[in-house]
Amino acid sequence: MGHRGRRARKKKKKTKRLTLCHEPRFVELRRWLKERGFRSKLLIPAHFGDTGRGLMVTSPIKANGMLISLPEQCLLTTSTVLGSYLGEYIKRWKPPVSPLLALCAFLIAERHAGSLSKWKPYIDVLPQTYTCPAYFSDDIINLLPPGLRVKARDQRERVWELHSSSAAFFASLQPLLREPAVTLFSHDALCWAWCSVNTRTVYMRHPQSPHLSTEPDVYALAPYLDLLNHCPQVQVTAGFSQANRCYEIRSVQGCSKFHQAFICYGPHDNQRLLLDYGFVAPGNPHAVVYVDLDILKLCLNDRDKQLPQKLLFLKEHDFLMNLTFGFDGPSWRLMTALRLLSLKPEQYACWKSVLLGAVVCKDREEWTVQTALMLCKILLEESSKALERLSHLKEGADTTLTEQLSMVEFLRREEQAILGQSQELLGLQRQPLPSQPGFA
Structure with a gap:
C-alpha cells in the first residue's frame, strides 16, 4: 500500500504540469523569436495546475542567475x-x-x-x-x-x-x-x-x-517574457541592459529544474493585482482590507462637534488613506487614526503626539478597539451581502462571466478571512487593560 501510495503521489505531481512547447502557436513563437536573436532554451511554456500557463525551467538556475535575456529586436x-x-x-x-x-x-x-x-x-x-x-x-x-x-x-x-x-x-x-x-x-x-x-x-x-x-x-x-507568472514571495532584478541591448531578468533566489519560473510585479495586494493585471494571488502576504472614509464615518458619533476638525486634521496629515486590516490585525495607521478620533476636547493638545504613536488612556484605548471591532462587523456584513448577490449571478453564467465572478469571489472570501482574523486579535485586546501612563 505504501509503495502504491508513493507512485500515486509521483503520478499526481507529474500531472500538475504539462509542457506546451510542441503546440503550433508556441513552435511558431519560438521560431519567430529565434529569427530576432533569442535562442535560449532555459524556459519552456507549460500549463500548471495552480497558475495555468507559465514557463518551466529546464536547467537549475543559481542565485542571481539569468532567468531570461530578451533581445531588443523582440520588444x-x-x-x-x-x-x-x-x-x-x-x-x-x-x-x-x-x-x-x-x-x-x-x-x-x-x-x-x-x-x-x-x-x-x-x-x-x-x-x-x-x-x-x-x-x-x-x-x-x-x-x-x-x-x-x-x-x-x-x-x-x-x-x-x-x-x-x-x-x-x-x-x-x-x-x-x-x-x-x-x-x-x-x-x-x-x-x-x-x-x-x-x-x-x-x-x-x-x-x-x-x-x-x-x-x-x-x-x-516583451514576447515570451510575458508568459512568466507573478509570485509575491519571489525576488528578481529586471531592466534593460544598455550594454547587451537586451531586457534582462535575474532570479535572486534561483530556481530548481522543472519548477515554474516566477517574477514579482511588486508588493501589491490582490485588489491592486486585479485592477492592474486582471488576476489575484492565493496566499498573498500583502493582502489587506481597506477602510474607506464612508465606512469609517458609520462608526463615528456625528454629534461630536469636533469630528469635522478631527477628520480635517487626519486628512492634512495623510491619515485618511490606506487604512487597512490584514491577517495580523488592524494596521498601525488605522489604529492611530481611531485613537485620534477617540480623543476628548481636553486631549486635543496631544493630537500630534498621538500621530507619533503616543499611548491613549485606558478608556480611549478601549473605545479604539471597540470601534475597530465595529468596523470589522460592518465590513463583514457588506461582504456577505455581496457574496449572496454573487451566488445568484453565477447561476447560468457563461465562461467569461464565471471567470470575472471567480475573481470577485476570491477577493470577498479573502476579505472575510482577514476580517475574521482581525476580530479574533482585537477580541484578545478587549481583555482588562492594566493601568498605564497616558493622556488624562
Whole structure:
C-alpha cells in the first residue's frame, strides 16, 4: 500500500504540469523569436495546475542567475510602431497621440492583418480577453469592495473616453484597412489592446518622441517574457541592459529544474493585482482590507462637534488613506487614526503626539478597539451581502462571466478571512487593560 501510495503521489505531481512547447502557436513563437536573436532554451511554456500557463525551467538556475535575456529586436515599443506602416499616419496626426494609444492602435491593426502581420506569432499567444475591471459590467463592479469599486469604474471610464476621443484618429487610418475603421477599432478591440499593453508591458523608459504626446513613454511589450507568472514571495532584478541591448531578468533566489519560473510585479495586494493585471494571488502576504472614509464615518458619533476638525486634521496629515486590516490585525495607521478620533476636547493638545504613536488612556484605548471591532462587523456584513448577490449571478453564467465572478469571489472570501482574523486579535485586546501612563 505504501509503495502504491508513493507512485500515486509521483503520478499526481507529474500531472500538475504539462509542457506546451510542441503546440503550433508556441513552435511558431519560438521560431519567430529565434529569427530576432533569442535562442535560449532555459524556459519552456507549460500549463500548471495552480497558475495555468507559465514557463518551466529546464536547467537549475543559481542565485542571481539569468532567468531570461530578451533581445531588443523582440520588444514591441513605440519605436516599433513609428517605424511601421502606421508611423507616417501617427507623425501627421495633431495633436500627437499618446504612447499608449499608438501601441493599442498597432496591436489592433496587426491582429486585423492576420497572416500578413509580422507580429502574428506574438498576437496569436495573447489572451483573447482579460479579467480586468475594464471588461466588467455594472453588476460585477457593484460586487467589488467599495474602494476598488470606484477605481474599477474609473478604469472602465478611461477606456471609454480613450475610445471616443480617438475616433477621428482611427478614421484617419482607413486607407490602410480592408474594412471600415469604425468596425475594426471598436470599443471591444480597444479594450483588448488597452488591457494587453497595461497588463503585459515591462517598464522601459524611452526618449521622448516629437511625434507623440508628452505622456511618459515607458511601455515595452516583451514576447515570451510575458508568459512568466507573478509570485509575491519571489525576488528578481529586471531592466534593460544598455550594454547587451537586451531586457534582462535575474532570479535572486534561483530556481530548481522543472519548477515554474516566477517574477514579482511588486508588493501589491490582490485588489491592486486585479485592477492592474486582471488576476489575484492565493496566499498573498500583502493582502489587506481597506477602510474607506464612508465606512469609517458609520462608526463615528456625528454629534461630536469636533469630528469635522478631527477628520480635517487626519486628512492634512495623510491619515485618511490606506487604512487597512490584514491577517495580523488592524494596521498601525488605522489604529492611530481611531485613537485620534477617540480623543476628548481636553486631549486635543496631544493630537500630534498621538500621530507619533503616543499611548491613549485606558478608556480611549478601549473605545479604539471597540470601534475597530465595529468596523470589522460592518465590513463583514457588506461582504456577505455581496457574496449572496454573487451566488445568484453565477447561476447560468457563461465562461467569461464565471471567470470575472471567480475573481470577485476570491477577493470577498479573502476579505472575510482577514476580517475574521482581525476580530479574533482585537477580541484578545478587549481583555482588562492594566493601568498605564497616558493622556488624562
